[in-house]
Amino acid sequence: MFPQIRMRRNRRTDWSRRLVSENQLSVNDLIWPLFIQDGANQKTEIPSMPGVQRLTIEHLIEEARSAAELKIPVIALFPATDPAKKTEGGEESFNPDNLVCRAVRALKAENLNLGILCDVALDPYTSHGQDGLVKDGYVVNDETIEVLCRQAVVQAEAGCDIIAPSDMMDGRIGEIREALDEAGFQHVQIMAYAAKYASAFYGPFRDAVGSGTNLGTGDKRTYQMDPANSDEAMREVGLDINEGADMVMVKPGMPYLDIVRRVKAEFEIPTYAYQVSGEYAMISAAAQNGWLDRQRCILESLLCFKRAGADGILTYFAKEVAEILQAG
Numbered sequence: 001m002f003p004q005i006r007m008r009r010n011r012r013t014d015w016s017r018r019l020v021s022e023n024q025l026s027v028n029d030l031i032w033p034l035f036i037q038d039g040a041n042q043k044t045e046i047p048s049m050p051g052v053q054r055l056t057i058e059h060l061i062e063e064a065r066s067a068a069e070l071k072i073p074v075i076a077l078f079p080a081t082d083p084a085k086k087t088e089g090g091e092e093s094f095n096p097d098n099l100v101c102r103a104v105r106a107l108k109a110e111n112l113n114l115g116i117l118c119d120v121a122l123d124p125y126t127s128h129g130q131d132g133l134v135k136d137g138y139v140v141n142d143e144t145i146e147v148l149c150r151q152a153v154v155q156a157e158a159g160c161d162i163i164a165p166s167d168m169m170d171g172r173i174g175e176i177r178e179a180l181d182e183a184g185f186q187h188v189q190i191m192a193y194a195a196k197y198a199s200a201f202y203g204p205f206r207d208a209v210g211s212g213t214n215l216g217t218g219d220k221r222t223y224q225m226d227p228a229n230s231d232e233a234m235r236e237v238g239l240d241i242n243e244g245a246d247m248v249m250v251k252p253g254m255p256y257l258d259i260v261r262r263v264k265a266e267f268e269i270p271t272y273a274y275q276v277s278g279e280y281a282m283i284s285a286a287a288q289n290g291w292l293d294r295q296r297c298i299l300e301s302l303l304c305f306k307r308a309g310a311d312g313i314l315t316y317f318a319k320e321v322a323e324i325l326q327a328g
């Protein structure tokens with residue numbers, strides 16, 4: 001009549017639930033993406049990402065100090081480039097004095113116990129908002145890689161610790177690795193955006209860096225992956241690892257937990273998930289309306305990345321979460 005096995009026994013008390021819990025979120029799992037801008041020392045709100053601001057280098061330094069104090073391991077930098085500096089060829093990307101390089105140098109001068117990750121892709125710098133060079137309406141692969149290598153090297157020269165190519169060109173990891181090694185940056189790590197999908201969840205990010213209006217009705221489907229595909233992600237990740245990636249990333253996050261799971265199981269390499277701007281916007285907007293409990297949803301969403309197999313998460317909630325975890 002009655003169940004022989006009662007799953008609820010282990011769930012009955014708080015101490016027992018803690019005892020049987022299989023996964024845990026720690027501050028060591030967090031990578032905090034930050035948006036930076038030039039100009040007067042001010043913070044600019046990003047309407048589609050409530051609570052996230054574009055920071056000048058001075059404010060960035062303050063946030064980096066608090067990140068280091070909270071023991072967040074890494075921050076990721078994303079520049080909102082002055083529209084006057086955007087060109088067809090995205091030349092500002094390899095200007096050693098561009099915003100990102102200046103920010104990295106300023107951060108490094110602080111001597112913090114904090115890794116600095118820089119994106120490699122041309123979209124913050126191109127007048128058309130694409131991640132690569134465009135010829136006859138098509139983003140050309142090999143010519144783009146030459147520019148990406150120059151971008152990676154100036155970022156490494158500035159002191160970047162982790163180069164994170166997010167462009168999805170074929171063969172770029174190997175070429176960037178070679179360019180970094182030749183320039184004497186053997187110790188600079190590469191985190192490949194290995195399985196990056198052509199996703200509608202990047203919308204608020206494109207507002208934040210100002211690439212959305214440039215892109216207009218264009219899309220990135222000739223290089224970013226089709227959300228329908230999973231086997232293809234395994235091939236992408238395998239190639240990036242063979243070309244020398246130290247770590248791989250799956251992006252977006254929550255709708256792609258199955259990919260995180262497969263990647264971790266198949267490749268056993270440090271694997272990260274990017275909880276992207278649209279995911280941030282969804283949770284924030286629902287919480288603002290009183291429809292979701294903000295803190296509980298954030299913590300649950302991040303714990304689920306861990307359960308899926310992620311070694312860490314890029315999340316705009318990183319500082320908030322680090323503070324929550326520190327408070328216990």
Ligand code: PBG
Nearest residue numbers: 121123166201202205276277278
């Ligand atoms: C640039 C880049 C994008 C994101 C990270 N790097 C946008 C894109 O590919 O269009 C998205 C991050 C986010 O949405 O939070 N290549």
